[in-house]
Amino acid sequence: MDSIVGLSILGYVAKMAAENDIEITTTVGTPENQAIATAVVSQSNIAAGKPERAVDVRYYGSQFATSAGILGIIARENVGANIMIGNYGADAIILAEAAQTHGVMQIGGCAVPGNLPFFMAICDYYLMGEEMYAAAAISTGNPIDLAIIAAEDIPKWLIFLLVVIGVVATTAGSKVIQTLFRY
Amino acid sequence: MSKYLKSLGALYFASAIALFIFIEYYLAVPVLSAASKELQGFAITAGGFAIVLGFTEMARLHLTRIRKKTAKEWPFSICLLVALGVITILGLVLTPRHWIYQTLFGNVYTPLDSAMYALTGFYIISATFRAFRIRSMDMLIFMIPAMLILMYNGPIFAAVWEGFGPLGAWLVDVANTAALRAYRITAAVGAVVFTVRVILGIERRWLG
Numbered sequence: 001m002d003s004i005v006g007l008s009i010l011g012y013v014a015k016m017a018a019e020n021d022i023e024i025t026t027t028v029g030t031p032e033n034q035a036i037a038t039a040v041v042s043q044s045n046i047a048a049g050k051p052e053r054a055v056d057v058r059y060y061g062s063q064f065a066t067s068a069g070i071l072g073i074i075a076r077e078n079v080g081a082n083i084m085i086g087n088y089g090a091d092a093i094i095l096a097e098a099a100q101t102h103g104v105m106q107i108g109g110c111a112v113p114g115n116l117p118f119f120m121a122i123c124d125y126y127l128m129g130e131e132m133y134a135a136a137a138i139s140t141g142n143p144i145d146l147a148i149i150a151a152e153d154i155p156k157w158l159i160f161l162l163v164v165i166g167v168v169a170t171t172a173g174s175k176v177i178q179t180l181f182r183y
Numbered sequence: 184m185s186k187y188l189k190s191l192g193a194l195y196f197a198s199a200i201a202l203f204i205f206i207e208y209y210l211a212v213p214v215l216s217a218a219s220k221e222l223q224g225f226a227i228t229a230g231g232f233a234i235v236l237g238f239t240e241m242a243r244l245h246l247t248r249i250r251k252k253t254a255k256e257w258p259f260s261i262c263l264l265v266a267l268g269v270i271t272i273l274g275l276v277l278t279p280r281h282w283i284y285q286t287l288f289g290n291v292y293t294p295l296d297s298a299m300y301a302l303t304g305f306y307i308i309s310a311t312f313r314a315f316r317i318r319s320m321d322m323l324i325f326m327i328p329a330m331l332i333l334m335y336n337g338p339i340f341a342a343v344w345e346g347f348g349p350l351g352a353w354l355v356d357v358a359n360t361a362a363l364r365a366y367r368i369t370a371a372v373g374a375v376v377f378t379v380r381v382i383l384g385i386e387r388r389w390l391g
Binding site: 001004005007008011012030031032034035038040057058059060061062064065067068072076090093094096097098100101111113116117118120121122128129130131132133134136137140142144145148149152155156159160163166167170171 | 229230233234235236237238240241244255256259295296299300302303306307309310311313314321322325353357358361362363364365366367368369370372373374376377378380381385386388
């Protein structure tokens with residue numbers, strides 16, 4: 001699912017890049033995504049009225065082979081911005097930290113909790129878990145999508161409230177919340 | 184128009200399969216389960232074809248670099264294409280179980296992969312150093328518990344003030360667990376909503 005979110009955001013970024021004549025290089029971790037990403041970038045170019053623009057989507061192989069490939073791009077191709085949204089593992093910190101060392105502006109987004117502190121510490125902007133899914137919807141500007149995201153905030157606030165009550169109750173020595181939600 | 188219809192066809196096809204897998208999960212009818220397993224098998228086959236596509240695209244990109252003699256890059260492209268060609272031919276001719284293939288894989292690819300993974304350790308140190316520079320309110324919130332946990336884990340701090348023990352334990356057992364669960368639950372809510380949008384065809388940019 002995270003890959004689909006990444007592809008959705010790629011569509012938005014590729015369209016903006018085409019409109020502003022900015023080169024965009026896309027790297028994918030799986031060969032399935034290469035075909036889809038190529039179609040996404042190509043369609044974004046058409047949507048921006050520039051179908052002649054080159055489509056640069058690269059697949060490098062395994063997780064760390066991809067990391068090595070991306071490190072090469074960052075080091076050699078004068079990258080201005082690095083947008084990392086999708087399903088990342090241990091490679092997240094390697095890529096983000098290398099890009100930061102080269103002074104690249106970064107936006108990170110990942111739903112894996114273990115990667116969150118790294119993205120928070122390294123990236124200029126970051127999307128935490130659910131924000132990543134929301135970003136894919138908000139970037140469309142479609143009223144239906146925006147309504148869905150607004151409606152999603154209601155259960156989120158309820159969960160937040162329960163967490164606060166749970167923390168206070170547990171600190172006070174009560175196990176009411178744990179008992180209530182144990183199954 | 185044909186491109187639009189093609190995109191619409193792909194959307195309906197993807198939505199129908201996603202809906203089928205979704206329904207099968209909840210109903211658990213043996214016939215549906217068997218069909219679902221078959222469909223997931225198709226995904227593996229499609230993935231196999233995609234590897235060929237990825238391989239071709241990678242070769243095309245690097246051949247272009249060599250032809251254009253792209254500055255700083257074309258020698259690496261030669262290395263990549265040689266490695267790609269050698270390992271593919273060896274795999275096809277001798278099979279991946281042959282000792283030459285196994286030696287190349289085990290003595291070249293595996294150590295290089297491990298070396299990349301080992302880089303993570305060094306990057307964690309530099310990322311930690313970066314995290315300790317407070318750039319925003321978020322980083323301050325991030326930093327205070329990090330310092331407390333650092334003190335909780337260092338015995339010298341507990342010797343200075345006993346309160347670090349219970350405070351650190353509270354942060355780990357209560358605050359951290361609660362926040363992590365909230366994060367996971369909200370991320371799951373977001374993922375469910377996004378999945379429904381994809382299945383219903385509201386989110387369709389991922390199709391190109």
